Amino acid sequence: MTEQKPLPRAFSDVFRNDETINVYSYIRFSSKSQSLGFGEVRQLEQINRFFEQYPIARLVERYEDLGVSAFKGKNLKSGQLARFVERIKSKEILPNSLLLVESFDRISRMGGYDALELIISIIQSDCAIYTLFDNRLYSKRKKDSSIDISLIQNILERANDESRAKSERILDAKKRNREKGEKGGIITKQCPFWISFVDDKFVLNEHSNAVKRMTELCYEMGFQSIAQLLNKEKHARKYTSSTVSKVLHKHAIYGSFLALKLDENGIRNVFNKEIKNYYPAVISEAEFHRISAKLQERLDPKFSGRKAEDFRNxxxxxxxxxxxxxxxxxxxxxxxxxxxxxxxxxxxxxxxxxxxxxxxxxxxxxxxxxxxxxxxxxxxILVKSDDIKMLEKEQQENAGLIIAKEKALANNFSILEKSSENSQKYILSRIDEVSLELDELKKNQYELSLRINNLYITDKTSVHTxxxxxxxxxxxxxxxxxxxxxxxxxxxxxxxxxxxxxxxxxxxxxxxxxxxxxxxxxxxxxxxxxxx
Structure with missing residues (x-):
């Protein structure tokens, strides 16, 4: 059993021995893979040991940001720490409060005055902070706190430097990997289920036939109906509507590898770089854009809920x-x-x-x-001469390219808001370039529509009830x-x-x-x- 101890001497300046200390604990680690790993277990053990040693302390609430980075302050924008800070501002924190953390780098790794200002604002709100790794107490009630401020700043700057160096190493490694992929090298052996890595190269496997069928059926059938038909055809695996949807949205079906980076919520969905011809293709890029245009059309609420097996109306x-x-x-x-x-x-x-x-x-x-x-x-929908079919195919491909360019434009605007002044010049020129390409595609779309309509007028007489x-x-x-x-x-x-x-x-x-x-x-x- 852990020996119970009196509170550290520094506590006597801040809390009376007969007062209950209301503790709010906070743990954080930046990688979700660390969940219940050494980082989380270490912080939990330190917190539990504190309460075993000092029973006068009472845990009021526990805040956790698991898999949340503090390098750019994400935990302060949307994490549990942000919730705790809001409660301090709203004066919802109990008197004699204490924030219990492993170290200041759990709170912030931003560096500079932002992180220091945050921590001082917590202390100034009469919520003391106790760091477990060095057993130090920080409070506005302490007689001499000037040394504490310098110490806090040094800890924060060191944590920021460590995070920056780690971030730069990771970015550099990813950049080298992308360059390797562009030259025909292998970035990662992980690949979509219809592709296998055999003899140091990617090859289509037994599931690629089912993927090809999905791309053929998606123009007239929904995801659920496609999955049911594929399962009736007895392919090498079972399919669900969710699987069909994910496959038809993947750039890998035309052989492309998308390098993505994390957004501000920690979700890997921000486009960074596309490496074409990385995987063996099931369909062409033009065909993929045709499919994208069709799937985009289906997002209209009017087209939702259609199941072929029961559609009558x-x-x-x-x-x-x-x-x-x-x-x-x-x-x-x-x-x-x-x-x-x-x-x-x-x-x-x-x-x-x-x-x-x-x-x-x-x-x-x-x-x-x-x-x-x-x-x-x-x-x-009834009369389709070869000329009409060819033009409609071109129109669908063009519509897919429009969607792709609109996404690229939105992505560039998103990056622009967070870029440095030097980077902004390049991004603005890229926005102008994509905008011109988009205008040209929309002009082509209008001209294709006119040509198709003229051909339909010519063929109209051959339609019968x-x-x-x-x-x-x-x-x-x-x-x-x-x-x-x-x-x-x-x-x-x-x-x-x-x-x-x-x-x-x-x-x-x-x-x-x-x-x-x-x-x-x-x-x-x-x-x-x-x-x-």
Missing amino acids: IFRGLAFCKCGSTFRFHKQKNHYVDLVCQASTFNNCEYAREKKGVRHRYFLIEDLFMMYHKQIPFET HDVYKLLLSENGRIKINNFLHSQKVKLIITPVKKKHFSIDIFHADRLIDTIDVANDEYTARLKSHLE
Whole structure:
């Protein structure tokens, strides 16, 4: 059992023997790999030993920043230490308080006046600090504290110098590794699961066929559907929607290695350098950018939640009640399927009959729409000459490049805010360069759209209604129609009149193309656009 001792002599200047000392302990280490390693265990043992030796001290709260660097003050911006400092400022700390730390370098490694000012502000708030590694007490109540300030500053400067030297060594090693990779050398033998390191080189393995399938299926199917299909095809491993998503976002599928660095939250996601042709490629870079453009499009909330195996409603996100509410796709026990006004289920639809919801047979709405769809350019998903296919592929690749350049621009602006004056000149020139490239890509995108539209107008006469109906026969076909209608800004507004009487306004790109009046089993198009 640890021998209980009286408080160190220095405590008599600060605390009375009959007073309970309210202790707030703080531990920190900068690498998450140190969790429950020597760094954490050492600090915990020192704190526990202090309480065993000095039972008059009472632990009030324990603060921990595990895997958080103090070199640039991250623990002061968002860590637990920042929370403790805020509590001091708000006067929420108990009287006779003591901050217990291994050393001042646990609090800050920033160096200079910033770190010194922080520690003095804690002490000036009448919260004493006790450093366990040298058993020293720092408090405003001490009779002579001038020596303490010099000592604190020396400790902080030494800690900052150590951190700076370590940071420079790590950065230099990473730079040498990147240069080695650019010359065809190996940075790390770790690689994505579809690549193996064999005989001192990277090669595609048995999983690469599944990755290739993902890139082919992603244009028409969501991540969940792709994973299900791959598992049915019995590839070398099982896949989940999460795995599919991660793979399709990885630059490694076109052979690129991304050197990343930590952001201010300690997450490795800030782009630093790209080394192309580092890995064997599954697809081309242009194909990757096409996929990126498609995945970016899917981030639109209108396209979320589509599962091929249960997708029935081609009007999802497109059909609205006159009251402004959306329609919910509802399958009844009698096998009838309705579109139900969401507001009417809560008695909030002004067009609902008393104690009755607003509902319409789904297949009637679908049939009416298909009868009067002529003004909507379905040829853009049905008629695909070789010229159109080639231009659309180029357009998708261009869209992917636009996304990549926009990300690069945002990354440069982020770096600019934290750079030195000398570095800022280079970064500003890079921003100008990327901005010009982005403008040129957007100009190309507009010109490609015009050329594609002109070709579609030429091919329009070859489209027939039965071609559109063929798409309704499969789940993926219905998803394709729904995607297309969203891209064309098609909208249906249904106005209830009375039982079995209603009207449907069909809009295309915010333009009313027709209104269909329904009375029992009779239908009338007011503008007769289907005859034009």
